Amino acid sequence: MAEEMTTGLFFAGLAVLAVGGILSGWFPHRVQTAIFSALCVAGGGLTLSSGVTAMTRPDFVEIHWALEFPLGDVLLRFDPLAGFFITVFSLVFPIIAFHSRSYVGRDPERFHLGLYHFQFALLVVSMLLLVTTRNALVFLVLWELMSLSSFLLTASEPRNREAQSAAVFYLIAMHVAVLFLIAGFAYLIGRTGSLDFSDFGRVLDSDPLVRDVLFALFFVGFGTKAGFFPLHTWLPKAHPAAPAPVSALMSGLMIKTGIYGILRLISLVQDPGPAAAFTLLGVSLFTALYAILYAMGERDLKKQLAYSSLENMGLIGTGIAVGLLGQIYGNTLLLVWGYGGALLHLFHHALFKSTLFLLSGTVYSRMHTRDMEDMGGLAKRIPVTSALFLMGSIALCGLPPLAGFASEFALFFSLLQGIETSAQLFFILICALALLSLVGAFAVIAFTKLLGVVFLGVNRSSAPGQQAADETERPGEVLGPALMSGLILFAGAFPQFVMAALAPAVAVLTTAEISSPLSAMLGTLSRLSAAILVFEGVLIAVMLLRWSLKRKKKTDRFKTWDCAYEAPRPRMQYTASSYTLQAEGLGKHLLAARSVVQKPEGLFPGPSSVKRKSFDFVEIFIRVVLSGLVERFFRLVTHIQSNTHQTYVVYAILFIVFNFTWILVGR
Amino acid sequence: MEIPVFDWALLFLAPFLFRGVMEKTKAFWAGRKGPRVMQFLFDLVRLLRKGEVISPTTTYLFQLAPSVVLAAVVFAGLLLPGVGARPPISFEGDFLLFLAVLALGSFFALVNAWDIGSSFEGMGASREAVFRSIPEPAFFIVLGSLCLYQGAFSFEKLTGVLRGGSELSLLVTGLIVVILFILLLLEGKRIPMDDPATHLELTMIHEVMILDNSGPSLAFFQYASAMKMVIFSKLIALFLIPAGTPAAVAGLLITAVLFLIAVTIGTIESSMARLRLVRVPDFLLPTIGLSLIVMFVILLLVMGGLR
Numbered sequence: 013m014a015e016e017m018t019t020g021l022f023f024a025g026l027a028v029l030a031v032g033g034i035l036s037g038w039f040p041h042r043v044q045t046a047i048f049s050a051l052c053v054a055g056g057g058l059t060l061s062s063g064v065t066a067m068t069r070p071d072f073v074e075i076h077w078a079l080e081f082p083l084g085d086v087l088l089r090f091d092p093l094a095g096f097f098i099t100v101f102s103l104v105f106p107i108i109a110f111h112s113r114s115y116v117g118r119d120p121e122r123f124h125l126g127l128y129h130f131q132f133a134l135l136v137v138s139m140l141l142l143v144t145t146r147n148a149l150v151f152l153v154l155w156e157l158m159s160l161s162s163f164l165l166t167a168s169e170p171r172n173r174e175a176q177s178a179a180v181f182y183l184i185a186m187h188v189a190v191l192f193l194i195a196g197f198a199y200l201i202g203r204t205g206s207l208d209f210s211d212f213g214r215v216l217d218s219d220p221l222v223r224d225v226l227f228a229l230f231f232v233g234f235g236t237k238a239g240f241f242p243l244h245t246w247l248p249k250a251h252p253a254a255p256a257p258v259s260a261l262m263s264g265l266m267i268k269t270g271i272y273g274i275l276r277l278i279s280l281v282q283d284p285g286p287a288a289a290f291t292l293l294g295v296s297l298f299t300a301l302y303a304i305l306y307a308m309g310e311r312d313l314k315k316q317l318a319y320s321s322l323e324n325m326g327l328i329g330t331g332i333a334v335g336l337l338g339q340i341y342g343n344t345l346l347l348v349w350g351y352g353g354a355l356l357h358l359f360h361h362a363l364f365k366s367t368l369f370l371l372s373g374t375v376y377s378r379m380h381t382r383d384m385e386d387m388g389g390l391a392k393r394i395p396v397t398s399a400l401f402l403m404g405s406i407a408l409c410g411l412p413p414l415a416g417f418a419s420e421f422a423l424f425f426s427l428l429q430g431i432e433t434s435a436q437l438f439f440i441l442i443c444a445l446a447l448l449s450l451v452g453a454f455a456v457i458a459f460t461k462l463l464g465v466v467f468l469g470v471n472r473s474s475a476p477g478q479q480a481a482d483e484t485e486r487p488g489e490v491l492g493p494a495l496m497s498g499l500i501l502f503a504g505a506f507p508q509f510v511m512a513a514l515a516p517a518v519a520v521l522t523t524a525e526i527s528s529p530l531s532a533m534l535g536t537l538s539r540l541s542a543a544i545l546v547f548e549g550v551l552i553a554v555m556l557l558r559w560s561l562k563r564k565k566k567t568d569r570f571k572t573w574d575c576a577y578e579a580p581r582p583r584m585q586y587t588a589s590s591y592t593l594q595a596e597g598l599g600k601h602l603l604a605a606r607s608v609v610q611k612p613e614g615l616f617p618g619p620s621s622v623k624r625k626s627f628d629f630v631e632i633f634i635r636v637v638l639s640g641l642v643e644r645f646f647r648l649v650t651h652i653q654s655n656t657h658q659t660y661v662v663y664a665i666l667f668i669v670f671n672f673t674w675i676l677v678g679r
Numbered sequence: 680m681e682i683p684v685f686d687w688a689l690l691f692l693a694p695f696l697f698r699g700v701m702e703k704t705k706a707f708w709a710g711r712k713g714p715r716v717m718q719f720l721f722d723l724v725r726l727l728r729k730g731e732v733i734s735p736t737t738t739y740l741f742q743l744a745p746s747v748v749l750a751a752v753v754f755a756g757l758l759l760p761g762v763g764a765r766p767p768i769s770f771e772g773d774f775l776l777f778l779a780v781l782a783l784g785s786f787f788a789l790v791n792a793w794d795i796g797s798s799f800e801g802m803g804a805s806r807e808a809v810f811r812s813i814p815e816p817a818f819f820i821v822l823g824s825l826c827l828y829q830g831a832f833s834f835e836k837l838t839g840v841l842r843g844g845s846e847l848s849l850l851v852t853g854l855i856v857v858i859l860f861i862l863l864l865l866e867g868k869r870i871p872m873d874d875p876a877t878h879l880e881l882t883m884i885h886e887v888m889i890l891d892n893s894g895p896s897l898a899f900f901q902y903a904s905a906m907k908m909v910i911f912s913k914l915i916a917l918f919l920i921p922a923g924t925p926a927a928v929a930g931l932l933i934t935a936v937l938f939l940i941a942v943t944i945g946t947i948e949s950s951m952a953r954l955r956l957v958r959v960p961d962f963l964l965p966t967i968g969l970s971l972i973v974m975f976v977i978l979l980l981v982m983g984g985l986r
Contacts, residue, residue, distance in 0.1 A: 389796070391738040402740070402790075411783040412776060421779070425772045431827045435978055442823045442974055446816035446967075449778075453812035456786050460808065464793025464801070470736055539770035546757070546768060547780065551750040554899075558746050561895045565730035572734040573891055577797045586793075586801020595809040598960070 015073045018062045018090050022098070022144075025058030026137055033133025037126030045117030048129045049110045052136075056106030059140060063102050066095025070516045083153065084207040087146040092516035093279060096355060097143040097272055100362050101265050103499070105136050107492040108264070108366060112257035114488035115373045116168075123255065128168045132261070135161040139265065143272055146209040148197045155193065158269065159186040162262055166254040178246075178253035185246035189236035193273075196229035213280040220285055227288045230277050238270025239322045240329060241299040245631040247322060248306070252314035252382060256373025259314060263321045264366030268358055271328055279521045284336050290440075293333035297444055300326030300451045305599040308458040308592045309626045312382045314372050316462060317365070320408060323451060324361045327423055328354045330444065334426045337437070339522055346429045348529040351518045352511055353422030359510065360415040363500050364407040367493045371401045374489050375466065379478050384465045384588045386478065391467040393480050398467040400493045405459040407500050410452055413544045413551075415500045418507035421540060422533075424448065454595065461591050470582040505544050508537040589624055596626075604629040685930045686761030689913065689937075690753070694905035695720045697912070697941050704945025719905065726898035734891055736796035744791035745892065745899035751784035752903040756910050760835045760917060762926040762933070771832040774822050778815075781866075784903070785811055792888035803887030806956060810872060810884070813963040814862055817970035821855055824970075824977040838917035847976055854973050856915055858966050860940075863911035867904065869944055871962060874953040912940045 032051030036044045066073065072091035079086055090098075109132065116123045138157040145151050163186075167179035204211040216223045236243040247267070251259045274292075278284055303322035310316040331354025338347030372382075374397045379387055391398035403414065410420035427445045431438045471479065503510050515530050596603055605626040612620040654660075699716030706713025715721075733741070758777045760766040766773075785807070792804035825837045865872050868885035875886060883890075889900045916936035920929055954962055 389736070391740065395739070398738070406783070406786065409782075409786065410779065411786060412779050417776075417779055421772060421775050424775050425832070428772070428823060428826055428832060431823065432830070435982060438827060438978060439974075442820055445819050445823050449815045449819040450812065452782070453815045456782060456789075457808045457812065460786060460789040460793065460804070463790055464804070468738060468740065468790070468794040469796030536771050540772070540776065543758075543768050543770065543773070543776055547750070547754045550754045550757075551747065554750040554753070555743075555746040558895055558899065561727060562731065565728075565894065567730050568732045569735055570732050572736050572795055572797055573732070577799055582796075584798050585796050586798050586805070591801055591805045591808070594805060594960075595812065598809065598813075 018065045018073050018095075019075055019088075021058045021062035021065075022090070022140075025055040025060075025062065025102070026140060028055035028058065029133045029137050033130045033137075036129045041117070041120045041125055044125055044129065045113040048132075049106075049113050052109035052133075053106040056102045056109075059098055060102035062090070063095045063098030063100075064513075066090040067092050067099050067517060068095070068513060070519065083149040084147055086150065087208060088141075088144045089146050090144055091520050092514075093272075093275060093520040094143045096359075096514050096517040097268070098140055100268065100359050101136065101139055101143075104264055104362050104366050104496070105261065107496060108257050108260050108370065111260075111370045111373075111488070111492040112255075114486055115256055115370075115377065122169055122171070124168050124170060127164060128255075131161040131164045131168065132258075135165060135261065135266070139269055142269055148201055148207045148209065148212075150207075152190070152194065152197060155190060155269075158266065159183065159190070162258075162266055165258045165261070166250050168258070169255060172253065175253040175255075178249040182246045182250040185236060185243070189233045189243070191233075192229045192236075193233035196226050196233065199226065209276070209280060213282070216281045217283065223281065223285055224287045227277070227284070228291075230273065231288075231292070234270040234273035234277075235295070236270070237273070238267050238329070239299070239325050240295050241302055241322075241326075242630045244299065244303070244322050245628055245634060248315050248318045248628065249631075251318035251321070251369075252312055256314075256369055256376060259318070259372075260366040260369035263318065263369055264362045267321065267325060268362060271325070271332070271354075271358060274332065275521060278332070278336065282523065284339055286340055289333050289336035289340055292329055292336065293440070293444065296326045296329030296333055297447050298326075299323070299329065301447060301599075302602055304451050304454040304458065305596070305602055306626065306628065308454055308461070308599075309589070309596050309603060309605065310458075311384050311588050313375065313384055313387075313462065313466065314369070314382050316384075316458060317368055317372060320455070320458070321361075321365055323455065324357065324365070324408075327420070327448070327451075328357050328361070330354075330448070331357060331423050331426060334423075334430065334441075335521065337430055339524070341430070341433050341437070342524075343430060343433060344524055344526050344529040345532065346426065346433075347522060347524065348518060348526050348533050349422060349426035349429050351521050352515070352530075352533060353419060353426045355514050355517060356422050356507065356511060357419035359514070360407070360419045360500070360503060363496050363503070364404045364416065367400065367496045367500070368404040368408065370493050371397050371404065374485070378483060379473070381473075381478070384462065386473040386475070387466045388469045388472040388582060388585065389467070390471075393483065394485050396485050396490045396494070398463075400490065400497050401467065402463060403497045403500065404493075405463055407504070409455045409459050411456075413501075413504050413548050415503035415507070417544075418504055418510075418537070418540065420452065422507075422511075422537075425536070454599075457592060457595050461588050464586075464591070465588040469585050472582045472585060474582075505548065506541050508534050508541055511537055604632070683762055683926070685926075686759075686766075689761070689933070690756040690906065690909065693909045693937060694902060695723075697909050697937060698905050700938060700941035701945040701948070704942045705949050708946065708949035719901075723898050723902060726893075726901075727895050729894040731894040731896060732891075734795060737794045737891075740787075740790050741794040741891075742896075744787040744794075745896040745903075747787040748784045748791075749899045749903045751780045751787075752906045752910070755780050755784075756906060758834060759910060759913055760838055761913070762929045765835055769833050769835050773833050774837065777834070778818065781907075788888055788900075791892070795891045799887055800890065803884050806884045806959075807888060810865060810959055810963060813960055814858075814865060814966045817858055817966040818862065820967070820970040820974050821858060824974040825855075827981055828977045838914070838922070845980075847980055851973055851976050851980070852918060854969050854976075855918055858969050858973070859911060859915045859918070861963070861966050863908060863915065863940070864944070864947075865963065866911055867908035867944075869908075870948045871951060871954045872959055876948075908944075909937065912937045915940065 028051050032048050036048040039047060072089050075088040077086040116128055135158060138154045142154040163179050163183045166182060167176050169175050200212045200215055201207060203215045239247045251263050300323045303319045307316045307319035310319060331350050335347050335350030338350050374394060376382060407414040407416035410416040427441045430441050512534055519526060603626050605624060608623040610621045612618050695717055698719040703713045703716060755777050757767045758773050789804045789808055792800040826832050829836050868875055873884040892900055916933040919936060920932050
């Protein structure tokens with residue numbers, strides 16, 4: 013009965029989504045957005061219930077349709093890991109679809125609505141099917157569908173040049189990555205003669221060298237999607253340029269499919285091997301540090317959020333690496349905390365990153381720019397948005413009492429679990445802990461900068477299009493993010509319930525017996541939850557105290573004192589780049605920043621300016637070095653083509669001679 | 680949850696005495712009589728009785744920040760062990776919550792500064808943000824190494840003089856005390872990182888962030904700052920007291936250490952000026968080096984079986 017429910021609800025949800033995507037384009041604009049968001053919410057609800065049932069059952073449900081053509085047997089398995097991803101996706105995408113009514117839906121001139129809705133539905137459907145499929149060819153087809161639909165979604169603003177070129181860059185990056193996936197799958201299919209994932213485990217376990225090479229191939233393929241260094245360059249280009257709901261969908265949900273691929277791979281092997289674990293650990297830590305440095309220095313609002321996504325992917329990767337270490341060293345506590353922390357953080361990050369991107373869409377709709385240095389004082393114009401943005405930022409920095417802290421606690425605590433294993437591991441894990449704490453401190457800098465420059469103070473811009481107008485927040489703009497913020501608050505105060513729900517997903521990743529370390533973990537999380545509730549109590553008590561102190565006193569309003577600050581112009585407020593200048597200096601060897609300084613010359617100070625731009629040196633490497641090499645290679649190749657018949661006749665003769673020699677020698 | 684009276688009294692009353700002793704020490708070095716020991720209490724009461732002046736540039740965040748900062752510091756105090764059997768709140772990994780809650784307080788202090796909307800406050804916030812980040816890894820390295828040494832993950836088990844009595848464990852204790860003392864000076868915004876007495880543009884960090892707070896808001900910030908100093912001093916004291924000393928003796932020792940630390944800070948403030956701001960990171964980075972030494976020595980101790 014439960015099995016039918018899982019699969020039936022799932023396909024019902026998919027069907028509703030498909031209908032929404034295909035049919036809504038036939039209706040006029042106003043109705044179209046309403047129909048689409050309603051169908052998304054309905055479809056999402058259906059898939060959510062199927063995901064939750066699949067996630068919380070320890071066993072799995074399978075569907076097997078034997079078809080030889082075109083892609084082999086269709087094999088779908090709803091195990092807890094798939095259920096977890098389905099749940100995460102289904103919680104978030106309906107809210108994004110609902111929100112895009114207020115963003116994309118209000119601007120049919122700018123966006124191609126029919127295309128948008130169709131690709132949105134296609135992307136979500138392909139993601140949901142991707143996590144359930146066990147057939148390698150079907151997996152690749154769905155992966156490709158995901159890439160294509162997200163490419164078209166990024167480019168759904170026909171007149172936005174930046175979005176178009178970013179989308180093309182993204183498409184190229186995805187196709188380079190999928191080559192690695194195809195290579196890996198091709199080898200596995202060749203060795204086993206089957207398309208079923210379950211058969212691949214044998215090959216992976218047979219030979220450590222084979223396993224490590226295959227892991228490397230799959231890490232490159234999945235890691236590009238997730239955004240690990242140095243395969244990350246497409247992300248800070250595509251996510252800012254895409255419309256806000258698309259950025260939310262991509263950053264909040266789609267890049268998690270890269271993590272899913274890695275996790276599924278891990279679930280197929282018995283012993284992943286130290287090479288995989290340590291490489292993943294190193295790459296993840298470096299990604300986190302690199303990304304947060306760039307996030308700190310960014311003045312583009314959405315680009316900072318994109319870099320922050322990369323940082324969090326690094327954190328999730330660290331958790332997975334710790335879980336792998338637990339498998340290798342046979343330490344089940346390490347395993348449970350590592351994988352559990354990674355999955356928790358994945359879920360939490362999906363929540364707050366999508367909230368922040370949706371809210372950034374509201375900011376863009378008011379200011380028509382993504383440049384922070386032209387903003388300011390938005391908290392007075394869009395107060396609810398700013399409050400939700402504050403909550404999202406606090407969660408993103410991993411601060412109590414919100415959800416981000418629970419998962420960062422799990423990640424930090426998982427690192428501590430392994431220190432007794434060996435001296436080398438102690439050293440590595442403590443260094444990882446130190447690095448992650450630095451990343452956390454930089455995240456605080458980055459997000460206080462973002463909040464301060466965008467929402468607080470006074471509007472730095474004097475352009476007429478960016479001033480306060482009659483623009484009260486529409487309920488549709490804040491309802492979705494508010495719902496997710498409520499979830500974030502709940503997940504922060506009660507992490508043990510979230511962890512208990514996703515515990516069966518952890519069990520999928522390993523064959524070890526994890527019920528006792530799992531209950532230890534839940535116990536610690538319960539005590540953490542009690543402490544967080546006490547903190548919230550203390551906070552409310554102090555706020556009440558302050559309120560009672562203020563109530564009977566007079567409050568004057570007077571302009572900012574600040575030691576006789578004259579407030580000459582709003583531009584005299586602190587700028588984002590000045591705020592982070594010293595912190596960026598700490599990381600200057602990783603940041604390729606260029607400043608163009610024009611100093612005031614002469615006896616009487618002339619005009620002066622400072623322009624600062626940071627470049628992603630990996631992107632420059634790809635653009636200049638790699639593209640240059642590719643170009644030189646193809647220039648050489650063009651010499652083969654000539655415009656004369658004679659050359660081609662010579663080629664033909666050479667070919668025939670070669671063939672005969674080959675056949676004769678081969679005998 | 681036990682409620683040892685001494686620890687709670689210490690948490691809430693010591694900030695006044697701590698400030699008083701510091702000021703008296705500075706006055707002594709300057710040949711002055713100095714303010715009354717409990718002057719800070721009277722200042723706070725005066726501030727609490729006043730109304731506030733709010734700038735129209737600010738938003739609700741400006742009003743929220745003082746409460747969050749004070750709540751964070753009070754809660755952090757509840758996590759520390761004391762003379763009682765257990766701290767009021769204790770669980771595995773509680774030191775992670777301790778550090779995170781203090782970070783939340785800093786987050787809101789920075790937001791408070793940004794809300795005022797001037798270049799001056801932004802400058803102070805920028806310095807505060809980066810100086811805060813530098814010793815973070817040091818603290819984590821020290822606590823992580825202690826977790827290995829003590830084989831446990833909560834403050835209750837981590838503090839207490841390292842057993843063993845060998846020179847190495849004394850070295851470790853000494854280094855930890857030094858690192859914590861530097862952190863104390865940083866969090867308390869004392870010389871050589873910041874000068875609480877000056878109100879000049881080039882030299883302020885913490886003071887500038889709260890320049891526009893008045894009345895109860897200012898009272899909350901100042902009290903939170905003093906309480907943070909008491910918390911870090913208590914942490915230092917806990918590392919100097921062997922685990923298992925009877926409650927009364929421990930209480931006396933903690934009070935004595937707090938007094939000593941207050942006098943030391945007063946002496947430091949009277950004998951040197953604040954470092955140039957570009958040199959402050961140079962002063963803070965060695966904490967990471969010291970913490971790495973602590974890590975290696977603890978590793979040696981554990982591997983040598985000298986637990």
